[in-house]
Amino acid sequence: MTIQFKDETFRDDYTFKNSEWAVNRFPFPFHEDSYMYSVNMEPHQSFRPGSVFEHRFDVDEHYLSEMRDRAQVLAEDPLRCQSLPHMTLAGWDLLELIMVSKSEDYPDLFQLNRDDNNWHWINKPMGIDQKFTFLDEATLPYGPMEYITRQTQGDFAVLDQRDDNLWMDAGMITTQADWSLDFDIGMNFFEWHAPVPKAHELGIFVRALKFLLNVQQGLPARRLNWTMTVNPLLDTSPENYSKWGVQKQELTLENMPDKMHLRVELQTFFRLPRSNALVFPIRCYLIKLGEVVTVPKWGRRLHRVLRDLPEELATYKGFIGNRPKIIEWLSRYDDGAPTSPGIWPD
């Protein structure tokens, strides 16, 4: 189908909304009526045409507005995009991966013509027509990672692999749920995961690292993660907490359907061939509670999951204070009927 790109905001007047199309393809993260933290990785293979799992890099109706929001964040704070000097080759790897994937998956929107190292990239939605020399930074307006991630939804952590560990040595992080690239840059896997509750004890992280070190060329992986956000704010970074933290106080039963959002991250992992680095795209999907309950199965299930979630997880995910109100509102949409297994609408 042709995507109708929307003109909307993720700040100030918050005009962000999902169309019915976007609601029905939303990556609802709960496959049953309860939730337990786990690594739950699966191969990132094309799955269910029309869903967010169909293509390597999903493009949806929020594309242009998200890219405009990213440009605004970067204008205010250029340190949201950083790349240590040894990561330039990984940046080219990422540019190649995205340009090749998007031009194959969305030929009507993106085109790539390659003649040896002379490349010609056309991004129709953004009105970009760029000729450049692959592997020659001087021929692009930005470094390769910044160039392509200014045109691709989602945050990107680019991880160097050495000493049996992964190092956060480059990234474009403007839509992140409460963590900071400027703080994490140069850290290894264990250092940047330090605040997760309990998981370390469970050995989950040791297993996750082993899995990630093993991600191979041609075999990307994915998982979903989730949290709750007041207002459709993409940029909930620690740098900006003073701006968005207070908004948590504004929630009422009346504004709940429009203000409270389920925020789902589609995290994928690709081995980058020339640099042997790993790229970790983190794509954020937002949905209003009012939109969630238009799918009766999701309304029932979200109520049960949030009601039964252990306190420490609700605290970690940052909505413990608002939980009673959220549950009260959602309970109106839970008649106690059983739900079908799996994440998709009935």
Add this chain to the structure above:
Amino acid sequence: MSAGSAKIPVTVAEITPVTDLITRFRFARRDGGPLPVFSGGAHTVVEMQDGDTLRRNPYSLMGDPADQSSYSISVRRDDQGRGGSLFMHSQCRVGMDMVISNPVNLFALDLRGRKHLMLAGGIGITPFLAQIKQLAASNGRFELHYAARSAAHAAYADDLRAAHPGNVHIYHGDQDQRFDLEHLLDGQPLGTHVYVCGPLRMIGQVRDTAANLGWPREAVHSEEFLAPKSGKPFQVKLAVSNKVIEVGEHQSLLEAIEAAGVEAPYLCRGGACGQCETDVIGYDGKFLHNDHWLDADARASGKKIMPCVSRFEGKTLVLDR
């Protein structure tokens, strides 16, 4: 997805004798399409249908990592080995269909390095051939020291010297030429990384000398693929899949698990990467640990085995697989 890597169907495009022990094989995609680019130091796992046995041996990719038209490997004939190299030397023919894995790199260049000092012993030259092409394309600074038994055994030495005069130093054992490790490792510019690929003894010497000279551990990189050793046949019970399997004399435990139709993870198949680590549920007998992965504590615990290279002697072995 943990079991092995994505597979690529290829055809043998060219076979070239290089020395009296080493032969080069060039593979092209069966459908004529481009192969994935890779990073210097990567290997591919070549599947060989040797009679009833399916062998999977890792070989370093030695061509230009940016060349997507074909992949090349060099195989040294090992007459004492279990047969993988013999299969390649005696049964592999131009035009033959084979299956190889996507590239996997366990010996990547550290791209932070301001200079790359490479030490190769014998067939250990192959990963460096690709790394040198990668560095040459990006004006990276390197210095190669390559030891071989004699001039006739020093595969690719002439090409290397011709292409990179001044950066390549060859040593011939039959003329008593040896690395002067102390001298080589001392006085390298700050930010140098050292890479060694060759026999185990050489890797040990480089690591020890570097440690004595105060090199940071993470600036020293090595790769050695152990060929799985042959040994007495033994029996194993696989608890999860509920099977009892027989490991043959010239078969590795990992190969026997695979032959029984049970998926098991691996990357290097040479005891180095840790991916095949398997929990032992019970045993009565003695482990023959041949890997570089498990430390002394893990070995003493009797709870872990690396099935790609390690074996067992005794009454019973039960694995969590």
